[in-house]
Amino acid sequence: MSAGTGLDERNQGRMSGAQMILEALKDHGVDTIFGYPGGAVLPIYDEIFQQDFVRHILVRHEQGAGHMAEGYARSTGRCGVMLVTSGPGATNAVTALTDAMMDSIPLVCITGQVPTHLIGNDAFQECDTVGITRPCTKHNWLVRRVEDLPRILHEAFYVATTGRPGPVVVDVPKDVQIAMGVYDPPRGTRHKTYQPRIEPEMAGIRQAVALMKAASRPILYTGGGLINAGPAASHLLRELADLTGFPVTSTLMGLGALPASHPQWLGMLGMHGTYEANLAMHGCDLMVCIGARFDDRITGRVDAFSPGSRKIHIDIDPSSINKNVKVDLPIIGDAARAMEDIVRVWSENGPHERSRLKPWWDDIAKWRAKDSLGYKRRPGTIMPQEAIEELYHHTKDRDVYVTTDVGQHQMWAAQFFGFEQPNRWMTSGGLGTMGYGMPAAIGAQIAHPDSLVVCIAGDASIQMNIQELSTAVQYELPVKIFILNNQYMGMVRQWQQLNHGNRHSHSYSEALPDFVKLAEAYGVKGMQVTDPARLSDAILEMIEHKGPVLMDCRVANLTNCFPMIPSGKAHNEILLAAEDDVEAEAVEHALDDAGAALV
């Protein structure tokens, strides 16, 4: 117990605000938090020091703490927790909070704040944390009285983890951390305003089944919401796919819900999705969207998006319905519950003529035959796709978790790494945060100490949170960081080639560090591979190494990532890799001026 607490007070259930925070973490089953100390959280750190049920991971930058908590959350399905100080600690957390908001990751972020009597005075390390984080959290609270702290902490976990998950911030002034009060444990009562709808309406389910039975060109389009709905949801998706015989595609966030080896899997859809997935979306007569949100990376040009289909949208968040695309049948509820009902009603509902899907699968087979992910190997040079394929080949039979940074390497990872299970793939989808990969890998490794955790990084992205190598070393986390080093901000360069006359304005990775030496400076094993003939051995050596490894995998510099639906184009205007894509006319003139204005 903390020295400042009289035994008498303890006996009456009284404790300090800081102790309440630790107590609440325990009550919510939190075993690990990611944080960084500072003046405004010292009372909490003092309590952390004097207990051993919550493990604190000291990061090197608060953004790292946030992405670690995200990696922890996404690889476990549990809530991630981070702790940062006031002012710069809180502002450094903003990118990670926004990332979690965009990708619906449950996260509780506790921030220290200056004492209540100083709030508003521009005190040292004061910032308006609740003001700054209001748009990038699901909800946030400034705790002005210790009496409110236990309730708010319990609410914070409830809001972060129920309905559509998301990040929350609890801002705790230092005097509230020190003040004494009575701690009430969580009681699991209904929240007075926030009650997301979990059970779907049966009328909608019946209509959905009727539409599905009548469809001749159906497709299941799934997203991150299905992963968030838990492993049962992924299991049900497989059941639904087997039962219906429908083809399945998913967003970047939804990979792994259906095993990549499943014969009905079309691969990822969207801007860098497969030809077959995108053309099937374009040509379907019934789209069943489960836990995805018709994001612009998925739809391309909205008015040309899947023009001939009826659309069913299953989502737990009513605000996702009709946001970007008007749907015919919305179903509000938990994805697993909805699929469970659909599977049941489908089976009760008389036979289904599978043969009616035959012409549709014939079309899909033709599209598949294009082999849209195909690429040419080059003697003496490692192709980036080849590197991912090789990595996949050597890790697929292991217990592996994969994270990425943002850029071409991220898309190649999504295209070439096959995921057989949910919660194995962690990438920054909505916000597209460079620097997400390594801290997320650290978070996943902490949650799964005996598993293989690989971060597929970019040469530019990795430098955004490189300091977290030190965290990996401190906690002996054997993460494998596989840098697909093309010496460019490849994705930026690709867009410059498409939209801006191939003028490489500031997209060359000038003055790259010597990654091997950099790794060694941190006490990490550094490796470099340049020769395709050595690639396989190098990957094996990386995997077999007991500790963390930073691998500088040198790949072809100017490769473009295909297929690609340029911004503002329709699915059937998808670009495929040309013979020599660098000079391909199609690429250079793919976009007009209007396209250049899009993101």
Added chain:
Amino acid sequence: MNQPIGIAPALRPEDAQERHTLSVLVDNEPGVLARVIGLFSGRGYNIDSLTVSETEHERGLSRITIVTTGTPMVIDQIKNQLARLVPVHRVADLTADKRDAIERELALVKVRGRGEERLEALRLAQAFEARTIDATLESFVFEVTGGTADIERFVKLMASVGLVEVSRTGIAAITRGGETT
């Protein structure tokens, strides 16, 4: 286009701009207004009028009345986004389907002038049933209550007889009949 089926919202003309009055019942906690306003500015929705005040002290509830314009799809979005905010209890669309709502606002109108103009201002005020709540030898302050259109007409008329300042409350709205929103 396919016909909408089942529980899909009834189709209204897709691109028509509609004006809706929303009544939002919220927990009266710090920052709740900032959340609502931030939602509108962050997502680019219009606010034509916004009023807020505590309405049920014991239960700690406030009512925010928002008048907004947008296409039917945007209006639905606004309602769903508002309902998603944690401190929001209920969002009622007072303009939606057949609901009959009463809308009122109050304006304080200051006019300055002498002679004939001054008399004309007073006559107009009487015609609009405005109360004179302050007077000097060269100015009046009128209080006028009514629907937005009435207020607007009054203010426009006053402009030609010496209007110098207006302060308006924005719209308060409630449904007719015994039902609550």
